[in-house]
Amino acid sequence: MNLKSSLGRKMLAPVFPRSRQLGGFALLDPLVGILVFASVMAGAINLWRLAEYKCACARIDARVAQILRENADYVTYVAYDLLPADGTQPRSGFLLHPLDRDTGRYKDIYPFTVTAAVTTTGAGTPAEAKQIILTLSYNTAPDPQAADSPLQTIRTNVLERVKD
Amino acid sequence: MCSRGSKIRKGRESGFTLLEALAGLVLVAVAAGAIADAIVGILKRSYVTIEVTRVSDESERFAAAFTQAGKSATSWAVYSDRAAYLADPVGNVSVQGNALVFQDQLPTGTKIIEMFEYDPVAQTLSRYENSLSQPRSLLNKVVPTKDRTTVFGQDLGLVQAHWTVQSPYELMDFEAYGNPLRMR
Numbered sequence: 001m002n003l004k005s006s007l008g009r010k011m012l013a014p015v016f017p018r019s020r021q022l023g024g025f026a027l028l029d030p031l032v033g034i035l036v037f038a039s040v041m042a043g044a045i046n047l048w049r050l051a052e053y054k055c056a057c058a059r060i061d062a063r064v065a066q067i068l069r070e071n072a073d074y075v076t077y078v079a080y081d082l083l084p085a086d087g088t089q090p091r092s093g094f095l096l097h098p099l100d101r102d103t104g105r106y107k108d109i110y111p112f113t114v115t116a117a118v119t120t121t122g123a124g125t126p127a128e129a130k131q132i133i134l135t136l137s138y139n140t141a142p143d144p145q146a147a148d149s150p151l152q153t154i155r156t157n158v159l160e161r162v163k164d
Numbered sequence: 165m166c167s168r169g170s171k172i173r174k175g176r177e178s179g180f181t182l183l184e185a186l187a188g189l190v191l192v193a194v195a196a197g198a199i200a201d202a203i204v205g206i207l208k209r210s211y212v213t214i215e216v217t218r219v220s221d222e223s224e225r226f227a228a229a230f231t232q233a234g235k236s237a238t239s240w241a242v243y244s245d246r247a248a249y250l251a252d253p254v255g256n257v258s259v260q261g262n263a264l265v266f267q268d269q270l271p272t273g274t275k276i277i278e279m280f281e282y283d284p285v286a287q288t289l290s291r292y293e294n295s296l297s298q299p300r301s302l303l304n305k306v307v308p309t310k311d312r313t314t315v316f317g318q319d320l321g322l323v324q325a326h327w328t329v330q331s332p333y334e335l336m337d338f339e340a341y342g343n344p345l346r347m348r
Contacts, residue, residue, distance in 0.1 A: 024179025024180060025179070025180075030188070038195075041199055045199070045202055045203070045206075048203075048206045049206070051210075052206055052209055052210065052213075055210065055213045056213070059213060059216065059217065062217070062220065063220075066220075066224060066338070070227075070338075070339040070340070070341070073231060073339075073340070073341040074322075074324075074339075074341050076341075077322055077341045077342070077343055077344055078322050078341075079321060079322065079344075082319075082322075093337075096334065097334055097335035097336070097337075098333065098334045099332065099333055099334060099335075106334070106335040
């Protein structure tokens with residue numbers, strides 16, 4: 001009897017933990033799961049947003065390079081007498097024109113100006129030449145609110161033209 | 165007492181009730197909806213960026229071809245349209261127009277004709293090389309840049325093109341300049 005009762009106790013002993021296993025998750029389990037899931041999603045979305053921001057920056061950079069290339073071509077090929085004067089703005093406008101879905105019109109964002117800095121050497125002589133540096137300035141926000149200026153400035157190398 | 169207490173305890177450990185599970189499902193659904201909305205927005209904007217970059221690159225390549233053709237051409241002329249060029253390539257030369265023809269000559273003497281043509285009806289800008297029936301490259305949804313009536317023009321020997329691509333997502337302006345013949 002003693003042996004039987006002790007075996008019976010041993011057999012019954014695992015029953016209590018089993019009933020705990022069948023009792024479902026504790027409150028802490030799903031909370032930890034949700035916390036981990038939320039952390040992963042927050043990280044993934046922030047990473048995605050960063051990638052998106054970098055894409056937008058790359059788009060602006062490409063547009064800036066395009067405008068400078070166009071203006072450099074113009075300065076390189078235009079007749080000498082039609083070269084822009086010092087301090088003038090050969091071109092201005094907006095970098096991007098995204099479609100506004102609400103109005104169905106293209107918006108104008110990020111205003112820019114191209115300014116020519118022209119240095120003339122040997123003026124009035126047969127060796128007269130001009131060194132031209134184009135500077136593109138643009139704002140990444142049309143109405144800057146931040147204390148730091150969002151104004152960006154890009155300059156070309158010196159473009160030299162000789163009067164033939 | 166002991167028996168009643170163990171029953172209560174066992175009941176508490178038997179998992180969530182239906183109401184709790186439903187409340188949890190609603191919360192998860194709301195969270196998943198918000199996350200999905202954010203992800204769909206990001207994917208849409210990524211797609212727009214990719215499309216805009218693709219259209220922009222096409223026009224950039226077109227501008228590069230224009231400038232390259234201008235550098236190597238032995239002569240060029242602007243015409244009001246293709247018909248004017250085909251009818252009289254010498255007499256119908258214009259200051260502005262929608263057809264621009266570059267002519268180059270290989271060392272062997274073979275002539276190469278390269279034509280850039282804007283079709284205002286189809287709103288396409290195309291580049292032809294030798295054969296005028298099969299375009300080498302084609303841009304869609306193109307209009308002349310604001311305040312211009314034609315795409316091509318010349319100003320004191322500077323041949324130039326100004327066009328705007330009206331993509332469904334963004335308006336894109338482009339300019340291209342060719343090397344004047346007198347600078348050779």
